[in-house]
Amino acid sequence: MNEIALTSADRFDIRDWLRLEMFPHFLCPGCGHGLALRAFLWAVHELGIDRDALAVISGIGCAGRLSAYVDANTFHVTHGRPLAFATGLKLARPDLTVVVITGDGDGLAIGGNHLIHACRRNLDLTCLLLNNEVYGMTGGQVSPTTAAERYTTTTPAGNCEPGFDACKLAEGAGATFVGREATLQVPTLKNLIREAIAHKGFSFVEVISDCTEIFGRKNALGNSPEMVLRQKAGMRPDNWGNKVDRPFRPNPFPTGVFVRKTRPEYLELYEAMTAAARREERD
């Protein structure tokens, strides 16, 4: 029997997409990033993307570490720079599906600058920002998304800085697809990522993830199951229309797709502009 390409009709087996020789992986037991990775690979699988046509780029962090486990073209670049790197890669190889996996530290703190320009430029990239409210990899320091009053190793008396809403930032900076979902609902998250990858232009997905081992422990939020279930208390899906009862995070977050619009994609604009310039030269 001939080998057939995997299509969405095939059953998804995450092991087909992992570099099993890299295992055991280094994530802590129960880390939310594992669920995010699963949702991402499931989405890729359903879209029928060939692994050779997929580039996964990440910076440094526990979120950043995920690319190492994906059996595709992967790049582990310096802290905060995956979007800049991805921009270069996509311009050189527009045929590839380019996905950036970043964290709240990698993508909003040290690399925040690149995020706003990626949104503005609208190059056809997908950015998955795994927000666990903390710098997990370095041992649990406060991040730009840490909720007020949470304890971290650099805020031993509780965080006094306001956090910020990454989705609003992306929207404000011009991203043409913006959405948020929590690891509590992996199939919904998968669908969101799937739509983001299929979207033409820059797509931004914030994944509400959990740093169970460090953030969860420090704030007495329980183990992984408790943390994942508590996400629900902080969610406000549009279609539920209900109020948050006991927010998991002091600032409850809506989920779903917030922006879905069309705007000329950067590469198309660029090519049209160079073609016009050439025409002018000829004439």
Add this chain to the structure above:
Amino acid sequence: MRAAFEGSQAIARAVVRCRPQVVAAYPITPQTHIVEGIAKLVADGEADCEVVSVESEFAAASVVLGAAAAGSRAYTATASQGVLLMAEVLYNIAGMRVPLVLTCANRAVSAPINIWNDHQDAMAVRDAGWIQLFCTDNQDAIDTTIQAFRITQDTELPVMVCVDGFILTHLFEPVDLPSQEQIDMFLPPYRFSRTLDPRRPLTLGTLVGPEHYTEVRAQLHGDLEASITEILKADADWADLVGRRAGGLIKLDGPHRAKIGILTLGSVYGTLQEAARELLPGTPLRLMALRCFRPFPAEALRRAVEGLADLIVLERAIGPGAGGILATEVRAALAGLRDAPRVHGAVAGLGGRDIPLGILSRLLRLAEAAEPVRCTVIDLRSAPPARPGGAK
């Protein structure tokens, strides 16, 4: 007070007793425990300063520059990629002649990413115009940190205190933590001759054209060279106060009659001392740790190597295409010296590779070479990984 502390906690306590008003940092292994320690001391009410958790090292260096220029004693700490990301601001700080202390928890530089110790990070910014002091143990790290706050305001040159990542930052050892009273006697309140003040407006870091830029740079060079006086004075005054020196410019151990010397930077000095004591008790060896790497103490080095036939320079960094960075500078400093020893360059301990006691005998073999060894990487494994793109 003598007690066992993790190196980072000892440094954190020494820093807060120097009464900084602003601390800004971005976490990076193996520096993080220092700033976490400071944050905890502040939260516990044991220190009164503002700890700002900024969004990158670039921001950290900029925040402390602003704070120090506006008249606050300021402090930051970083390592590896963080030092490199700060590089632009480090040059600015030195160029503006603003007093600052930075702890560098020395770590290897990407790529490949590696979180363990070597000195490539500090070497990458050796020409930024900072004083760079290397510590051999945690007592040294405490004493040097305190001295650094005084040196920086006496010279108006920033000081980088280099402490081996993990080897010192994560090591628990008994240290004497000087009391608040001792430090207050040693360290006067912060002052800066050009504090930004709206009542006396001035500009720092403004555009300087070709007609003056050379003079500014030459002055920085000259002042850095002259800072040796303040570095030595701080150590001498400290010794008067606590009865212990931190090593002046170069730490020295071994008999004067030794014909072979080994010069190194940082904690590996302790390894060499122990190896000499345990493995080669009868062999006369002169062991040296360069405490002050910037300014480069050429005169002191020339005196320290007197009588040696061979000088082996052991370092944890490499200048690809040039060889050992320290060895190159040592050769330059000894050039033209009558009866100068032959200088052999050895690189080891990159990216956290252990430097075992047994290295001593392998180092000493270099002195038997017919010609001076320019640069050798010690304990290289036989099969390096394949070159990217296929070895040619």
